[in-house]
Amino acid sequence: MAIYTWEAKNSAGKKFNGELEAKDIQQVFNVLKGRKLTPLKNGIREKGQGLEMEIKIPGFGPKVKNSDVVIFTRQFATILDAGLPIVQGLDILSRQCDNKAFKKVLLGVKETVETGSTFAGGLAKYPRVFDELYVNMIVAGENGGILDTILERLAVHMEKAMKLRREIKTAMIYPAVVVSAAAIVTTILLVFVIPTFAELFSEFGSALPLPTQMVIDLSNFCVTWWYLIFGSVGSTIYFLTRFLKTERGKEVLHPLALRLPVFGNIIRKVAVARFTRTLGTMLSSGVPILEALKICAKTAGNKVVERDVQRARISISEGRPMVEPLSESSVFPTMVVQMIGVGESTGALDAMLQKIADFYEDEVDNAVTSMKQLIEPIMILILGVIIGGLVISMYLPIFKMGAAVG
Numbered sequence: 001m002a003i004y005t006w007e008a009k010n011s012a013g014k015k016f017n018g019e020l021e022a023k024d025i026q027q028v029f030n031v032l033k034g035r036k037l038t039p040l041k042n043g044i045r046e047k048g049q050g051l052e053m054e055i056k057i058p059g060f061g062p063k064v065k066n067s068d069v070v071i072f073t074r075q076f077a078t079i080l081d082a083g084l085p086i087v088q089g090l091d092i093l094s095r096q097c098d099n100k101a102f103k104k105v106l107l108g109v110k111e112t113v114e115t116g117s118t119f120a121g122g123l124a125k126y127p128r129v130f131d132e133l134y135v136n137m138i139v140a141g142e143n144g145g146i147l148d149t150i151l152e153r154l155a156v157h158m159e160k161a162m163k164l165r166r167e168i169k170t171a172m173i174y175p176a177v178v179v180s181a182a183a184i185v186t187t188i189l190l191v192f193v194i195p196t197f198a199e200l201f202s203e204f205g206s207a208l209p210l211p212t213q214m215v216i217d218l219s220n221f222c223v224t225w226w227y228l229i230f231g232s233v234g235s236t237i238y239f240l241t242r243f244l245k246t247e248r249g250k251e252v253l254h255p256l257a258l259r260l261p262v263f264g265n266i267i268r269k270v271a272v273a274r275f276t277r278t279l280g281t282m283l284s285s286g287v288p289i290l291e292a293l294k295i296c297a298k299t300a301g302n303k304v305v306e307r308d309v310q311r312a313r314i315s316i317s318e319g320r321p322m323v324e325p326l327s328e329s330s331v332f333p334t335m336v337v338q339m340i341g342v343g344e345s346t347g348a349l350d351a352m353l354q355k356i357a358d359f360y361e362d363e364v365d366n367a368v369t370s371m372k373q374l375i376e377p378i379m380i381l382i383l384g385v386i387i388g389g390l391v392i393s394m395y396l397p398i399f400k401m402g403a404a405v406g
Contacts, residue, residue, distance in 0.1 A: 006018060006028055009040065020111050021108075031115065032044075064128075068097075069129060080148040102129070120135050132299075133278060140286040167365060170368060190223075195219055198216045209397060211392075273356075273363075278296050280349075284354070293310075293313040305331050308329040308332065323344065339356055
């Protein structure tokens, strides 16, 4: 199969264009004929040939952002609620889409739907844009005839997930900035400032205080072996990053992350909020609980949570309640487990999960605010100790000389 671009006109002479996946030009011609369109001369071309060839550089070019998908979801829900067909809605939104990458995706989905596939089937062809959760909820919406309602729920879910991610990024930015500033200032002092003091002190001809000598030795090492230091740090960061992206790396890192002081508590609350919000949204949309738990496990973001959710799924498949394995988890607090148990017994699990998610999202917000207030003085203190220690160690010989003269 290949991608073909086409240009055609209808019986009224109005021109149309688009892309179509087909095995050959004849199949494209047949599809256009079925739509009562007449291809223009040389109007069907295989994409990637001649002037249609696209040059792509990895890491460059437009990308589809979560915000693009959220806006599309809300707008598409409004269009369907107004009674417009799916194909027409996709055509409208693709025309007004500014992101070229996302526009191509929407046109691809439109082409798929026009060939007789379902809307969910069209979305499933682009897993990097529309994840498994999104596609499964669309399937439930199409089967239940409530696609516009499902899209609204999806938009709300994605907005809350984005807010949660923003909270975590906000929590990490300040410490990262302060640590980076401390590293840059320390490097400048060790490489450029302290060697000047070292030359001055060499003229004294007397033994230097131990802290001063240690700082000068560290400075000499940095100046002499700077390439070794940068190479070691760079390679360590590179290989550590690669390792943490592997399954084994995640198995090692994720349990440790939950035990971190301050950050571990926030990570745990984020995991609970994400799980309950996702599961509650899927259940309220009509997705079967076993399928919903399977997707929740994949999107958990933490191997410990993933294992706990998989145990809950096995428990339900064996006819037992979900709370049994969750009560043994180190992630889910007793209150959450009890509320899920109440939801299971009363048949209102989806509503109970949404309440838990609302509560823990507020908890994450408060925890991040408290952490920023706690970290700020600590980081300033650490920065002051490092920079102040270096400066004082350089002035010790001067103080010692002044005392001797006095």
